[in-house]
Amino acid sequence: MEANLNNYFDALRSSLTAEMPIAEVQSLVAQAAASGSAPNTNTGGNGLSLGSGAMMTVAVVAIAASGAFYWLLGSSQVEQAIVVQKEEVHVQYIEQPVTASKPLVATSEKSIASESSEFGYNEPAYQHKNAAFEEGGIAPIDTIPDSVQNQKNPLVQELRQLVRHPKPLTVIKGEVSEPSGGGIKLITVHSTDAQSRLDSIENELKKLGIKAHFKPTYQGNSIVALRASLKRKRNIRVLKISGFSEMFIRLRFKENGRLEDFQLSSNCDNNGVFEELSDTDCSKNFVSGFGVFLEDWALIEENGLFGFVNWQCEEVVVPKYDKIKSFSIYREGWAMVELRGLQGFINDSGEEVIAPKYDNISTFDNYRVGWAKVELGGLQGFINDSGEEVIAPKYDNISTFDNYRVGWAVVELNGLQGFIDDHGGEVVKPQYDHISTFDNYRVGWAKVMIDGKVGFISDRGIEVVAPKYDNVSHFDDYREGWARVLVDGKLGFIDDRGREIVNPKYDHISQFDVHAEGLARVTINGKQGFIDRQGKEVVKPGLSNF
Amino acid sequence: MSNPKEKQARFLALYNPVHVPLLRYCEALCRHSETAKELVSEVVLEAFENLDKLRSEAAFAGFLFGIAKNKMRRKYRIYGREISLDSCTEDPSDIAAGPEIKAEVSLLYDALENLPEKQREALILFEVSGLSLKEINDIQGGSLSGVKLRLKRGRTKLKQLLGVAEPAQKLS
Numbered sequence: 172m173e174a175n176l177n178n179y180f181d182a183l184r185s186s187l188t189a190e191m192p193i194a195e196v197q198s199l200v201a202q203a204a205a206s207g208s209a210p211n212t213n214t215g216g217n218g219l220s221l222g223s224g225a226m227m228t229v230a231v232v233a234i235a236a237s238g239a240f241y242w243l244l245g246s247s248q249v250e251q252a253i254v255v256q257k258e259e260v261h262v263q264y265i266e267q268p269v270t271a272s273k274p275l276v277a278t279s280e281k282s283i284a285s286e287s288s289e290f291g292y293n294e295p296a297y298q299h300k301n302a303a304f305e306e307g308g309i310a311p312i313d314t315i316p317d318s319v320q321n322q323k324n325p326l327v328q329e330l331r332q333l334v335r336h337p338k339p340l341t342v343i344k345g346e347v348s349e350p351s352g353g354g355i356k357l358i359t360v361h362s363t364d365a366q367s368r369l370d371s372i373e374n375e376l377k378k379l380g381i382k383a384h385f386k387p388t389y390q391g392n393s394i395v396a397l398r399a400s401l402k403r404k405r406n407i408r409v410l411k412i413s414g415f416s417e418m419f420i421r422l423r424f425k426e427n428g429r430l431e432d433f434q435l436s437s438n439c440d441n442n443g444v445f446e447e448l449s450d451t452d453c454s455k456n457f458v459s460g461f462g463v464f465l466e467d468w469a470l471i472e473e474n475g476l477f478g479f480v481n482w483q484c485e486e487v488v489v490p491k492y493d494k495i496k497s498f499s500i501y502r503e504g505w506a507m508v509e510l511r512g513l514q515g516f517i518n519d520s521g522e523e524v525i526a527p528k529y530d531n532i533s534t535f536d537n538y539r540v541g542w543a544k545v546e547l548g549g550l551q552g553f554i555n556d557s558g559e560e561v562i563a564p565k566y567d568n569i570s571t572f573d574n575y576r577v578g579w580a581v582v583e584l585n586g587l588q589g590f591i592d593d594h595g596g597e598v599v600k601p602q603y604d605h606i607s608t609f610d611n612y613r614v615g616w617a618k619v620m621i622d623g624k625v626g627f628i629s630d631r632g633i634e635v636v637a638p639k640y641d642n643v644s645h646f647d648d649y650r651e652g653w654a655r656v657l658v659d660g661k662l663g664f665i666d667d668r669g670r671e672i673v674n675p676k677y678d679h680i681s682q683f684d685v686h687a688e689g690l691a692r693v694t695i696n697g698k699q700g701f702i703d704r705q706g707k708e709v710v711k712p713g714l715s716n717f
Numbered sequence: 718m719s720n721p722k723e724k725q726a727r728f729l730a731l732y733n734p735v736h737v738p739l740l741r742y743c744e745a746l747c748r749h750s751e752t753a754k755e756l757v758s759e760v761v762l763e764a765f766e767n768l769d770k771l772r773s774e775a776a777f778a779g780f781l782f783g784i785a786k787n788k789m790r791r792k793y794r795i796y797g798r799e800i801s802l803d804s805c806t807e808d809p810s811d812i813a814a815g816p817e818i819k820a821e822v823s824l825l826y827d828a829l830e831n832l833p834e835k836q837r838e839a840l841i842l843f844e845v846s847g848l849s850l851k852e853i854n855d856i857q858g859g860s861l862s863g864v865k866l867r868l869k870r871g872r873t874k875l876k877q878l879l880g881v882a883e884p885a886q887k888l889s
Binding site: 175176178179180182183184186187188189190191193195196197199200201203204536540571573574575577608610614 | 721722724725728729732733734736737738740741743744745750751753754757758761762765766821822824825826843844845847849850872875876879881
């Protein structure tokens, strides 16, 4: 009896499972907007969307354990990359001893040897090449500040000596030279295009025992993305390499729990000598490098719990979470955190915007723009993107907004359906066994059912026809503005304002105008009569045969 | 061309409200969630590229669904027939649902196949995507009463095909 068409469509609707967060579309559009052409649509979920405001490298994804780094210069960096490409690039590195009396080479080799055995590396320690110093044009050694020269860590020393000169040098390509006076090693690379510059950086890093491999992706003549894998032979993890430009290269690495930062810069302010970012003793247990989650944050672990530190080694997020997911997956600038299986959010200022108290949180904007569905104890509710709980988790199920009516979502509680609006108000209390789509029977109304009885609610949430009919036809099927109703086997009419115009008392009602102009034939107990378009019985059912 | 940032914001503002209907429409046509997502991505990109050609913002839904329709056609009309509902599914049983629902759904699809394309489209847009009559009118063109008529005729035909009697007839 009730197997009507709507059941089929209900089945069809419930068979649709595709979910596509709006964020996916947003990043797609952002890519398209930035590149000016359609990007590959098959990037799936692996594509990194890059913040637009960042100056240099924006996103770095690292698999810290394997030492492989992915470094993307996003499409927003095209201009930057073009600069690199167009300009003749000149790279120059200097190595310098710790002190004048104690050459670097000896120190570092000793250190390497001891560490190698300690950590089981059998590879021979790398060797510095020695070559004759040929040419000047480099910042004189005495411009390097004393504080720098006095560093004790040999590796720190080595990296510190990587210097890029402010002015292009006319030195022979790939030349490694050393002044006859001893102590200073000068390596100069002169390249004319981006690829050879990368090659030279690789070479230079190799000399420091860092095995680097760059894989650039070109768009036209410019590098739009750069993937770098870095490996260090010793117990060292390069946590970050960033700022790939004609100006400088930045490295951050960790050795024996100590965090070191370097910016190898051609910045003229300090005579072409490196620029030191920080020299904080940071004895945290680093899990990720900087730039993996946020440009200036690195993931740390303490007693199995995770948090973040910044470049100054301050705990911006105290390690207290079991799990931290990447930023901006669920909402721009937020990262999901988990504690004892419960989910919450932190923002990129390190504040806990939503305490971990939900069993599950959906992506924002999936159900309604600015909202995310939350689940707690099997009940569903919503939070907004300011971190407020706009609808407490109290419903068994909440559908997507706008499915039935713009601004509304169906809610289910104890098997009963109702509606909430997109301000969080319960516009229709969950009291119906079933609610069908609006506008199906009549524009602005939706059919509701309680215990098999049919009624209607309006799109303002008012029950315009109480559920008391066994069946209702579509409006306008018999007469403009009327729908035929059935209750206890008797037929009548309601109008489109919910009033019962013709009491349900007839066994049968025909279409209007079939038997007589402007009239419909009605039957009670086999006796026929006629009603007019106002519902008035113009011929009372009394004659057995008309 | 306007500033890409503005274009992006404008596009997303227009697109946001129709995202879910579009996804459902594509999935209902494809009967395959992954293909539907791909299709949506392609539609979004094409729509975004051609946003400048959009005459009025009110016509956006029509513009977007029009692209989706054309994409389907171009993609699956290789075999010289009009869009068939299961044309992009290798295996129609792919639909993730219980067996009894599956049976109902495939019956419905079989019936939908027999409807004129416009009626079928109107029904899917209305019942599955949940668009309003006005929006369907924007997409399909013509008049509002035309849409109503299409829906009504489509429904009647479906009921016949599915053997679901019109409630009114049943009562008589």
